[in-house]
Amino acid sequence: MNSAASEPALIGLDWGTSSFRASLIGADGGVLDRLAAPEGIMHVEGGLFEAAFTRLLAPWAGHSDLPVLASGMITSRNGWVETPYVGLPAGGKELARAIATHQTTDGRTVHFITGLASETDGAPDVMRGEETQIVGAVAMDTSDGCFVMPGTHSKWVEVSEGRITRFATYMTGDVFAALRDHTILKALMQDAPFHDEGFRLGVASGLSAGSELLHRLFHVRSMPLFDKIPAGASADYLSGMLIGAEIAGGSAGKANRGPVTIIGRDDLADRYETALGIAGLTTRRAEPDIVARGHFTIAKAAGVIA
Amino acid sequence: MNSAASEPALIGLDWGTSSFRASLIGADGGVLDRLAAPEGIMHVEGGLFEAAFTRLLAPWAGHSDLPVLASGMITSRNGWVETPYVGLPAGGKELARAIATHQTTDGRTVHFITGLASETDGAPDVMRGEETQIVGAVAMDTSDGCFVMPGTHSKWVEVSEGRITRFATYMTGDVFAALRDHTILKALMQDAPFHDEGFRLGVASGLSAGSELLHRLFHVRSMPLFDKIPAGASADYLSGMLIGAEIAGGSAGKANRGPVTIIGRDDLADRYETALGIAGLTTRRAEPDIVARGHFTIAKAAGVIA
Structure with a gap:
């Protein structure tokens, strides 16, 4: 699964309700290393996200100069930094434009990827985290169509011309x-x-x-x-x-x-x-590393990495 | 709600999963007195149904010569006497023919009204207790049509020419x-x-x-x-x-x-x-006393009362 001989360029965080996953991403978008912990946002004691962030990324202390992109429920009301939803249609470019940056006390910058909101049948729907996976999946094979994301709350996602045009939970x-x-x-x-x-x-x-x-x-x-x-x-x-x-x-x-x-x-x-x-x-x-590829794609679109 | 000047003729029991309800029913079908207790079949300790029966009906000890009809989950696998389901279509006559009798140790006879089974869409459906309510509702205004019985497990029941022809839970x-x-x-x-x-x-x-x-x-x-x-x-x-x-x-x-x-x-x-x-x-x-009227109607059809 590792990309050959690429220099580390980016750290991508998929920080959800029940788990924390990090990818060390190379300059070609491949995943060089991974971290995972059961410290989802509901399990971060006292809401001390910065302390958890520093501790969970300690194994990669030697890469603390790399930019960090974070997606998932970490941008929700109960997360670290709450960010407003982006409307449809939305792809890598729209998500890049909506990035919210946050400085940690030790001077690192975290780039938060926000979630999407839509309205169908007169009622709203939301996602936080899945949009980054879809951006990665689309980047890996440039295909439009229908994506299903099984889980506690499954998402059905329609992609057209590389952008999410409709989704339902x-x-x-x-x-x-x-x-x-x-x-x-x-x-x-x-x-x-x-x-x-x-x-x-x-x-x-x-x-x-x-x-x-x-x-x-x-x-x-x-x-x-x-x-x-x-x-x-x-x-x-x-x-x-x-x-x-x-x-x-x-x-x-x-x-x-x-x-x-x-x-x-x-x-x-x-x-x-x-x-x-x-x-x-x-x-x-879908390929296994789509979320890291989503981080990579959005980081490129945002100019966070060259 | 009491029927005027009618002699007691029958005791009707609606003994379900979570409650016990008894009606003292007059010779004209009216309800003369009621008993209720939270002793559904799941709450009868050790499955000692006869002891519960005697104790719960103690207030009516003076009427121990009356015939007793019982409906509800009391005839299920976890009840007092398990009785086989009757198929559709079914009304008072079919239920009367399927009555199972049981002698208590002190010589009383309990007439058990069984439940109904149907099959729609290739899958079975069942009821125990609701059929007696429907028989009573039909007897009280002789109308066909659609009945809905809201609850934990709602029943929709179709009645045609006085008999249940279809139902769904x-x-x-x-x-x-x-x-x-x-x-x-x-x-x-x-x-x-x-x-x-x-x-x-x-x-x-x-x-x-x-x-x-x-x-x-x-x-x-x-x-x-x-x-x-x-x-x-x-x-x-x-x-x-x-x-x-x-x-x-x-x-x-x-x-x-x-x-x-x-x-x-x-x-x-x-x-x-x-x-x-x-x-x-x-x-x-529907009228409030349909279950007692169902007991009365089925008792008549079965010849339990004249």
Whole structure:
């Protein structure tokens, strides 16, 4: 994964709610080294972000002359420096223009990449951090199209001519965990190996649920009750149903518009790949280092590095 | 509410998961007296149902010669006597034929009314207890049509020629509580007075959500974030959205088929009345004593009382 023989040029921080990730980025955009810590912004004691910043980057003290770009929830109200959202469409150039700089007490400059806001169906939507990943993904293969970012709050992102033109958040992962652990369905959930058939049945149900999702959810209880699926498949049936319902909404009208690019954790990304396949959509996987490439691309556009 | 001058003829038990309710029913079907206790089947210690039965009915020891009909989750796997489901269509006669009798050690006979099972969209659905309410509601005004029973697991029930021909369960209340208390939305929920406008906006969003419910749920977070609704309206916006989504599914194709009869608790039933109105559906409210009338109707059909 390391880029060969490139000089360090930039430090990129992906500082989210639950984790801190840093990349040492070379002059050609490749990743030379990485750091990761479970110190997301909710875990920084007393909001002492500068102290955490200095401590977490201590292994790279020899690179303290490099510029730093930071993206993620670190720019939210509960973060280090709150920055206003940028509207759509937005790509690397718009994000570069919106960079907010902050001086630390020891004289380092942190360049904060802000998030995006959009409005669809009369209601707003937001992201902080994902925009930088998308900029990196686009820079790595210059492709437009639809990107899905599985997670607690999945994002579906439309890119046209290199800029984000539309996005929507889905509560899929958060809803899954709440339903699994805090409803009548809890009694059915087992710590069992992945049940492929149960997952696929769930995907099919979710894809066709339309407005009936609140009804279909009860099938997670009734299907094992009538031995239509084994009890050990209940969690994967629920997982499939919610991912299927997300895809039905997120992919509407995208059947003939090229592959959906999947960004995200591997096990969850595998489920999305299976489910998107059941929905008749082609998929591809994003490169692993897109967030660092996003930092690099925005740093270049902002003139932070040459 | 008491029926005038009728002799006691029957004891009806509505024994559910979380509560025990008894009606002393007269020879004309009217309710002469009531008992209620928070001793649902999950709260009967050690599964000692007969002891609970004797103790809870002690106030009516003078009526121990009366026949007893019991409905609800008391006939489920975790109840007193498990009875098999009856299929559709089913009304008072079918339920009367399926009655299971049980002798207590002191010689009383309990007549258990079983529940119903159906299959739609290739998946099963079940009810235990609601069928007796519907039989009572139909007996009280002999009307066919659509009934909605708001609750933790709402039921939508179609009645034709006095028999239940179709029903579907919606996880609305259970999902609402899980999302309110166990997702990112929790931070927004306030103990505030009912916010009518927030509720109505939620209903409109839910009614039009289609397959986008998992996306619309994120608006419960983003709407107050952008001051589109006050923070104190978040819970009612979420409530409205889920009820609206339920109605969009449950009422599909029912626009010109007469009023929807609402059965259930008053505060929740009020929300459904408002939401059904926003959806353009006319409503009416069921009589309060439908479950006792259901016991009476089924007891007559079974020949338990003359």
